[in-house]
Amino acid sequence: MAYATVERIYALDCGEAQAGDKAMYSPGVDAGIPVSLTCNAYLTRRPDGWLLWDAGLEDALVDEPGGRVIAHGIRGILRRTLASQLTEIGVRPDEIDTLVLSHAHFDHVGNCRLFPNARWVVQKAEYDAMFGPDYESYGFIPELYASLRDNPTTVVEGDCD
8 A cells, every 4th residue: 555655744732731630541540640731733744735633722722821621620721823833834724635633522623613625534433422422421522523514524444544
């Protein structure tokens, strides 16, 4: 199988997620110890266009100094918007051809609505969890990614490039 050549890749700062108890990620380990996780997105230029991996925290959060608690006691903090970073690179949101999300938690899907023309590639199980009746049990917030229902969508199962 031949893979497309990556011509360029940009790591984008899409915020920080702060949790008061590290054990929420590994039950029984480091209980009561705060943790701060970086939220990144990756913009990749390939011969067939621009691919964005993840969409970070919602850009509107930049207007809330100190951030806010978004879900499960996790505070989202944003210092730079994804849109401004794309502008710095010289890429408009409508130039993003493909959007892939690692998963649908708030710190990965916050700016989905910026990319209404991008082909969204999603695993079937993730799609079903995002739009199924039990989305809350996964910690998902549909308002952040509801616009994806209107994107051209490719549902996959298993590995994909």
